[in-house]
Amino acid sequence: MAEAVPTAHAEPPQFQHHFVDMAAQREASSLGMWVFLVTEVLFFGGMFTAYVVYRASFRHDFEGASNLLDIRLGAFNTAVLIMSSLTMALAVWASAAGRRKLIIPFLLATILLGSVFLGVKFLEYKQKFEHHEVPGAHFVVPEGLAKPSELFFSLYFCMTGLHALHMIIGIGLLSWLILKARRGEFTPQYNTPVDLVGLYWHFVDIVWIFLFPLLYLLGRHTL
């Protein structure tokens, strides 16, 4: 029994003993997160597929409806989200490099930028409600367009809404990381939660990288 003790070079307290070593544990955690992200790709993928089909069917209405979105707010939000990905990457770096004092500021910056994104999104949604461009009983078909323009806005709200929900969950996860970081739980040997939330946050950024051109830019060349 006592034979089975492997080379026990100081593993962190979070080490699970069914793993050979910390590197194997880290790899398993990271792989699990990637598998989850694969399911997310297909989750969003269903909506992207619906978008592709209806955009091909109602090209003119999709282009016209897309031009009613505020391109400045969309581009601004894209920049904000890219910046938040940078601060997230820096938070992961700080936790892995043992720069403990930098972890929380970078996490806070990420939360702040994520909140700015959501605030701008709120303003955009508000405008859509005021202009009667929200699908449903109060939808008014925009001038020069036909009924399928409503379909574009349905997809717009579903896709950006699901994306925004992911951002809200992400901000919750980042807040949880801050609590853990305050307790000093992250060390160069163990920073898995920061690492995995980072993967999640960057994934949400990638979704927006595709949403921005597909929703905001598709009809601009017709202007």
Added chain:
Amino acid sequence: MSAPGGHGVNAHGGGHPGLKSYFGVFGALMVLTALTVWAAFQHLGVWNTPVALAIAVTKALLVALIFMHLKGSPKLTIFIVVASVLWLAFLILITVSDYATRAWLPIYAR
């Protein structure tokens, strides 16, 4: 790339790409965002969408490879990511091939 088998001493096998590459990727993403907005207003005919998608794919690759440390990740992780893209392609291609060819059969043309 990392050591054989991907078992590094530090996180992500073989250490982090470093701060310089993070800021480099950030700059590239900002430039590509400006580029895609500019390109959207150009009259490229059928090429507007392919150009926009090519820029988006480039940006996504930069985020995945550098920010998400896919570069230097174990082969199994890369395999999983490639599989996800493949299945997404199946999802879209098979659906589109259905919708695109429905009118070919007179019975569905109504």
